[in-house]
Amino acid sequence: MGSSTPTPWMDREWLQEIMRDVKSDGHLLVTEHCVTNMGGKGENYLSEMQRISVKTRQSDDTEGEIFMVIKNIPPGKEMQKIIMESTAFPNEIKVFRTILPKYQEILDKVAPGKFPPFAANYIFSEEKETRFLIVGDLAAERFRMAKRQEGLDLDHCKILMKTLGRYHATSVALHDINPSIVESFKENMFTEESSKDFVSNFTKMAIDSVTDMVRSWPECGVRMAGKLETLSSITHDIVKEQLRPDGNRLNVLIHGDLWVNNMLFKYDEETGDVHEVRLVDFQMSCYASFAMDLQYFIHTSPNDMVRARHTEDLLKEYHTELENTLNLLGQGNKSISFHELVEEYESKNLFGFIMSLLILPIIQADPEDAADLETFLSGGDESSSMNSRACNKEFVNVMKRLLPLYEKKGYF
Missing domain, CATH: 3.90.1200 (Aminoglycoside 3'-phosphotransferase; Chain: A, domain 2)
Incomplete structure (x- = not known):
């Protein structure tokens, strides 16, 4: 598996640091990764998105593969300024990190396992200098967009x-x-x-x-x-x-x-x-x-x-x-x-x-x-x-x- 990094800082070391945090394993290794751009013109307006696949080996030699989507601020200078001053990223991060898990907890309490999640699972986010959000890749679960x-x-x-x-x-x-x-x-x-x-x-x-x-x-x-x-x-x-x-x-x-x-x-x-x-x-x-x-x-x-x-x-x-x-x-x-x-x-x-x-x-x-x-x-x-x-x-x-x-x- 090759590595394609449209955003330079999305390299193996960066992904490995995140995966170590997600898996609570300070010795986890990212053995392979691939980053590809998502969406053509007219698909995304308030963010830039990439699809990431990562193969890992944990400290107990357990191997795994994770499919993710990362959203980060769009590349244009003017749009970046508006997004950085707006509630867009903080609100979305709060929905994924806090609100949606609480929703699932509320539903599972009265009907365990009956209701599917409303969205992809939350993986990681950053709100300060570099705003980004990482969630599970729903395409890996065979979800796809309708023809708009x-x-x-x-x-x-x-x-x-x-x-x-x-x-x-x-x-x-x-x-x-x-x-x-x-x-x-x-x-x-x-x-x-x-x-x-x-x-x-x-x-x-x-x-x-x-x-x-x-x-x-x-x-x-x-x-x-x-x-x-x-x-x-x-x-x-x-x-x-x-x-x-x-x-x-x-x-x-x-x-x-x-x-x-x-x-x-x-x-x-x-x-x-x-x-x-x-x-x-x-x-x-x-x-x-x-x-x-x-x-x-x-x-x-x-x-x-x-x-x-x-x-x-x-x-x-x-x-x-x-x-x-x-x-x-x-x-x-x-x-x-x-x-x-x-x-x-x-x-x-x-x-x-x-x-x-x-x-x-x-x-x-x-x-x-x-x-x-x-x-x-x-x-x-x-x-x-x-x-x-x-x-x-x-x-x-x-x-x-x-x-x-x-x-x-x-x-x-």
């Missing part, structure tokens, strides 16, 4: 809804035990001051690109474009307000960035049916209404047929698992009716609509049109790729269905 441009079908969406319902219910149970740790996730990059200019400017430019696309539509284009122009100038304030925990029916630790690239699926080897999902990328986690995750996911990740015809079915799937898990965990007094769930969901519709304008073009973009955040932050011209994303045929078809509905509801 196609959108998820109903079966994929239902299994995600069940997992999300259980994830949120377990958050409620942990909040009952230790409210301060759940509520400590006060902000994410949408709301914190350090990323305000970046988020505001990127959001405005993205919506302006959609506005330019809409303006050419016969009959309604000029009217809608005028309304979207007004929306683009206040979008950041709207998102901040909708993420506030005050006044919601049920607050949880939300994933915060629940789009198709941030979930991996496992399939039955014989039938090809999807039967498990794991969540990835918890950098946007924060304490907010459960409906924020639902709005984000439904407006970005299902194919449009599922979004148009099965939104209520997905909410019912989520609600059933939420209620079942709350009752299982002794939190039945926190349960909400399906009617209350729908009311809370609809109260956050503006957030979902905004995510459809910001995230959906990125998901459906061809790789050559993927967002380049470093170019944007460095003052480069991202307008052509933004315009290309806004004019993507699939995105335009979705907007032709959604915009008249949302204009009628008064969202813009």
Whole structure:
């Protein structure tokens, strides 16, 4: 096995030091290792990722092989500055190191071995000078990403809804035990001051690109474009307000960035049916209404047929698992009716609509049109790729269905 180290400090000695800490064996040897880059353009935005395989020999001559993924800060100078000032890495490390193990402990206490983990297992992290996080490689367990441009079908969406319902219910149970740790996730990059200019400017430019696309539509284009122009100038304030925990029916630790690239699926080897999902990328986690995750996911990740015809079915799937898990965990007094769930969901519709304008073009973009955040932050011209994303045929078809509905509801 050869060694390929895209990041120079990820050498054998560095890996050996980490593995000695992980295995509590000061004499462990790394005998072979391989480091390879992960993800193409349009796959990762707030981090750089590598896949690592390591063969080890422990002091008792036990040999093993470990498959890992490391996330570290992205290479661009401007993006690094924002990430280093944000809660992104500290929050994700806290989720993997503290929150997820507590979730599993809570579930295993009432139903030992029944529920699979929500994510990869935590291995190691560093928060100070060099921020990075190492977790297990889910690809080694045969999990893989769905095809983002196609959108998820109903079966994929239902299994995600069940997992999300259980994830949120377990958050409620942990909040009952230790409210301060759940509520400590006060902000994410949408709301914190350090990323305000970046988020505001990127959001405005993205919506302006959609506005330019809409303006050419016969009959309604000029009217809608005028309304979207007004929306683009206040979008950041709207998102901040909708993420506030005050006044919601049920607050949880939300994933915060629940789009198709941030979930991996496992399939039955014989039938090809999807039967498990794991969540990835918890950098946007924060304490907010459960409906924020639902709005984000439904407006970005299902194919449009599922979004148009099965939104209520997905909410019912989520609600059933939420209620079942709350009752299982002794939190039945926190349960909400399906009617209350729908009311809370609809109260956050503006957030979902905004995510459809910001995230959906990125998901459906061809790789050559993927967002380049470093170019944007460095003052480069991202307008052509933004315009290309806004004019993507699939995105335009979705907007032709959604915009008249949302204009009628008064969202813009």
